[in-house]
Every structure is written in C-alpha cells, then in structure tokens.
Amino acid sequence: MESIWSQSCQIEERDPMPGDIQTDVAIIGAGMTGILTAHRLQQAGIQAVVLEANRIASGQTRNTTAKITAQHGLIYHQLIKNFGVKKAEQYAMANANAVTEYRRIIDANAIDCDFEETSAYLYADSLEELQKEAAAAKQLGLCASVVEGAPAPIPAAGAIKMEQQAQFHPLKFLQAISRPLTIYENTSVQSVEGHFLVTNRGKVEAKKVVFACHFPFVNFPGLYFARMHQERSYVLALENAAAPEGMWIGAGGQWGPAYSLRRYKNLVLLGGESHRAGENPGGRYEALRQRAREWFPKGREVAHWSAQDCIPADHAPYIGRYAASQPNWYVATGFQKWGMTSAMVAAMILCDAICGKEHPCAGVFAPDRLVPQGVPQIAGEGGQAVKGLVKRIFQIPQEKAQELPVGHGGVVLLEGDKVGVYKDENGAIYAVDIRCPHLGCQLEWNPDELSWDCPCHGSRFDYRGRLISGPAQEDLNHA
Numbered sequence: 429m430e431s432i433w434s435q436s437c438q439i440e441e442r443d444p445m446p447g448d449i450q451t452d453v454a455i456i457g458a459g460m461t462g463i464l465t466a467h468r469l470q471q472a473g474i475q476a477v478v479l480e481a482n483r484i485a486s487g488q489t490r491n492t493t494a495k496i497t498a499q500h501g502l503i504y505h506q507l508i509k510n511f512g513v514k515k516a517e518q519y520a521m522a523n524a525n526a527v528t529e530y531r532r533i534i535d536a537n538a539i540d541c542d543f544e545e546t547s548a549y550l551y552a553d554s555l556e557e558l559q560k561e562a563a564a565a566k567q568l569g570l571c572a573s574v575v576e577g578a579p580a581p582i583p584a585a586g587a588i589k590m591e592q593q594a595q596f597h598p599l600k601f602l603q604a605i606s607r608p609l610t611i612y613e614n615t616s617v618q619s620v621e622g623h624f625l626v627t628n629r630g631k632v633e634a635k636k637v638v639f640a641c642h643f644p645f646v647n648f649p650g651l652y653f654a655r656m657h658q659e660r661s662y663v664l665a666l667e668n669a670a671a672p673e674g675m676w677i678g679a680g681g682q683w684g685p686a687y688s689l690r691r692y693k694n695l696v697l698l699g700g701e702s703h704r705a706g707e708n709p710g711g712r713y714e715a716l717r718q719r720a721r722e723w724f725p726k727g728r729e730v731a732h733w734s735a736q737d738c739i740p741a742d743h744a745p746y747i748g749r750y751a752a753s754q755p756n757w758y759v760a761t762g763f764q765k766w767g768m769t770s771a772m773v774a775a776m777i778l779c780d781a782i783c784g785k786e787h788p789c790a791g792v793f794a795p796d797r798l799v800p801q802g803v804p805q806i807a808g809e810g811g812q813a814v815k816g817l818v819k820r821i822f823q824i825p826q827e828k829a830q831e832l833p834v835g836h837g838g839v840v841l842l843e844g845d846k847v848g849v850y851k852d853e854n855g856a857i858y859a860v861d862i863r864c865p866h867l868g869c870q871l872e873w874n875p876d877e878l879s880w881d882c883p884c885h886g887s888r889f890d891y892r893g894r895l896i897s898g899p900a901q902e903d904l905n906h907a
C-alpha cells in the first residue's frame with residue numbers, strides 16, 4: 429500500500445535524459461537529498477542535473493514519517509563518547525540548523541506543505557537515562573529538558589522535550605522545490621568511472637558527481653557496504669485516534685518501546701517494529717496493529733507502508749568526499765531513521781564542499797573517519813561469493829511446487845542448489861536464484877511484503893525477482 433504522502437500528492441512527470449550531456453554536477457537520485465543538494469547548488473549559481481532511475485521521490489522519501497528534528501533518540505551522550513565533544517557538537521548544530529533551514533526555505537518560497545512547528549519528545553522508562561541524555565544534549569548547545577510522565581497512551585517514566593522542531597508533508601515540499609531544477613526521470617545510472625557516468629539513456633560527463641541514492645552502489649572504493657546495514661520499519665495511519673501533541677519516539681531497547689507517533693491532519697501515524705533487512709519471519713504489521721489496538725482502541729487503519737534505513741556502524745551519517753581516490757565524487761548516506769533532517773544537513777555540507785568551502789559541521793560526518801567498531805567480515809566474504817555468480821535458470825518440479833501452500837514463499841533445495849519459490853493466490857509459481865547479485869549473500873523471504881531481502885546490505889527484490897532497492901543494481905535470475 430502507498431503512504432499517505434503518495435496518496436495525497438502527485439509530482440509532475442519529467443522526461444528521461446535526451447542523450448549524452450555535460451554538466452558541472454551530476455546528482456544520482458531524486459529523493460530529498462538529491463533535490464535539496466541541486467536546489468542549493470542552483471542558488472549558488474552552479475549547474476546541476478539530477479538523474480533518477482524511477483520517478484522523483486520514488487525511494488524512501490515517500491515512506492518517511494516526515495519529522496524534522498535534532499531529537500534522534502538516545503544519541504548525544506553516545507556521540508560524545510564515540511567522537512568527543514567538538515564533533516558531537518557539530519552533529520547537534522548541523523541538525524538544529526537543518527530545522528531552521530527548512531523553515532527559512534518554506535517561508536522564503538511560500539511553500540504550502542503542511543509545515544508545522546511542534547515539540548519532539550524522546551520517551552523512556554528511565555528518568556535517570558533521560559537526565560543523562562538531556563545533559564549531553566544541553567552540553568552540545570541543544571535546548572532539551574526532561575518532563576516527568578507521559579500523556580496517554582504512551583507508557584513511560586518521562587521524556588526529553590525539544591521545542592521548535594517541525595513536521596511536514598515531504599512530497600508537497602519536494603514538488604514545489606523541484607520545479608525549477610533539471611531532473612531526468614527513468615534515467616538509471618549503471619556505472620561511474622571518474623567524470624563519466626553511463627546511463628540507460630546516454631552518457632554524462634560531469635566535473636563532480638554526488639551519490640544521493642540512499643545506498644551508494646559503487647562498492648570499490650568507499651566500501652560503504654561494509655560500513656552499514658539496512659533496517660526496515662513499518663507505519664500505520666489511523667483515523668479516529670487521539671494522540672498527544674508533538675512528535676514522539678521511544679528510546680527502545682532496555683529503555684522501553686521504540687514506537688514513533690505523530691499527527692497529520694486528522695490522522696495519527698504509528699511507526700515501529702524495526703528489524704534488520706532480511707530478518708523478518710513475518711507478522712510485523714500484525715504486531716504494529718496489535719499495538720494500535722491497545723493504544724487507540726477506536727482507531728481505524730486507513731493506510732500502511734514500510735520504510736528502509738541505512739544504519740552506519742558508528743551512528744553518524746556519511747556525508748562528504750566518497751573516497752580519497754575519487755576527489756570529485758561526493759556521497760550522502762547512513763541517515764538512520766532521520767532522513768528528512770539529514771537530507772538538509774547533507775545538502776548544506778555537500779554544496780559547501782562542491783563550492784570549495786569546508787562546512788563548519790562537516791568533520792563528524794566525514795566518510796573517511798575512523799570507525800570505532802571493527803569492519804564486518806562481509807567485505808571479503810561477499811567479494812569471494814560474487815565471483816561464483818552466473819546466470820542460472822530454474823525449473824521447479826511439479827511435486828515440489830505442489831508442496832508449497834498458496835500465498836506462501838520459501839527456500840527449496842533443488843539438485844543441491846537453494847532456490848527461492850513463491851506460489852501466488854492463483855497457484856502460479858515464481859522461482860528465483862536467491863544469491864544476491866550485489867555480493868552474493870543468500871536472500872531471505874519476507875512474508876509481510878512478499879519480497880526477497882538481503883540480510884547483508886539490504887537489497888530487496890519482488891517475488892518475480894525484480895529489483896526493488898539496492899545496493900544491488902540487477903534483477904535476480906529466474907525461471
């Protein structure tokens with residue numbers, strides 16, 4: 429099902445790239461990050477084109493809960509520990525400035541996007557933990573205070589309140605801001621070599637390249653696949669539900685539930701049930717619906733959808749130069765659950781970098797920083813596995829197909845090979861090779877969304893084997 433944003437805003441279509449072009453900056457991806465970066469570059473007088481494989485905002489931007497805030501969970505005392513006070517301050521200030529910058533752009537351009545200033549609350553079972561986090565946030569210059577207790581239905585000992593944060597309708601905003609920009613839709617970048625990009629519509633020669641495509645798909649250099657994983661989460665839109673004022677997020681883990689709440693017009697958006705991509709035995713929507721029944725017994729579901737987020741190893745996004753060996757490539761990824769705010773942070777930092785200036789908050793986000801945790805082994809193992817990937821065609825024998833219940837998918841053993849099989853409601857069988865075309869990990873069946881998901885770096889494919897989201901760039905082999 430589509431998000432309420434998709435249902436209530438259709439962005440005008442754009443033509444594909446008309447053939448080979450040259451430009452100062454080529455931006456890959458027309459989500460919030462790509463569009464905001466192009467917008468800032470245009471304001472700075474720099475020519476930029478945005479190349480989008482599908483439609484504007486067809487990726488994660490349309491699946492967000494659309495909160496604009498520096499309130500990112502129990503993060504600030506951890507950032508001080510990981511990076512030291514100076515860099516943690518950069519993180520806090522960059523996000524606080526992003527909230528202000530959204531407000532400025534919306535006011536300056538009179539954009540009608542249901543922008544609403546409101547407070548952001550982080551709720552938890554432990555007042556002590558909240559006090560510790562609020563003290564860290566205050567030390568970094570944020571205005572945070574602890575309130576005891578929480579309004580119904582939120583079960584918490586208290587919350588950290590940050591005032592003057594915001595929420596909006598992301599597609600209405602994007603529609604307005606993208607109008608004067610050069611954007612080519614249905615133009616899929618297949619490879620990038622130095623200043624040259626190859627697309628399905630022709631070649632691009634660009635002085636600078638920005639990867640704003642959620643998960644950067646060039647594996648070497650950069651090794652982003654080894655430095656982050658992806659998580660999925662789910663959202664219900666409920667009417668006839670009374671939620672408290674403001675935007676709420678739970679601390680999660682040992683500090684209680686991690687559900688997200690915000691209002692949009694007459695609706696309440698309830699989000700949660702996160703898990704690592706590729707690790708879903710099923711029942712996530714049902715678990716969220718159960719929570720909805722407990723918290724909002726009279727609520728009625730009018731929409732549901734899911735989102736996917738990149739989670740970096742040290743909990744700060746990667747924004748800046750892609751890799752030392754490619755000085756004209758830039759990247760913005762690893763936004764965790766804070767895509768809207770981080771997109772603005774990225775646009776500000778990347779625009780400055782492209783203009784030859786060092787943004788004062790850039791240091792903490794620098795992609796070449798040292799990661800405190802060890803690099804996962806998947807880099808080497810995946811690189812090995814990919815060598816064995818070849819085009820394969822599978823035919824599922826009739827007796828094996830009979831065993832599979834209608835509407836179910838799973839892995840079957842076929843002549844020593846593992847094959848992914850799904851039987852639709854009409855009994856039609858779809859069989860796919862479940863080795864991920866990215867780096868060869870085994871895909872897992874996701875029964876809630878009828879997709880094959882990769883537990884390594886989060887690529888997803890529909891039951892027919894068609895690519896939903898990367899870093900993989902190809903469909904699966906299928907029968």
Ligand code: FES
Nearest residue numbers: 864866867882885
């Ligand atoms: Fe990397 Fe699947 S192996 S996404």
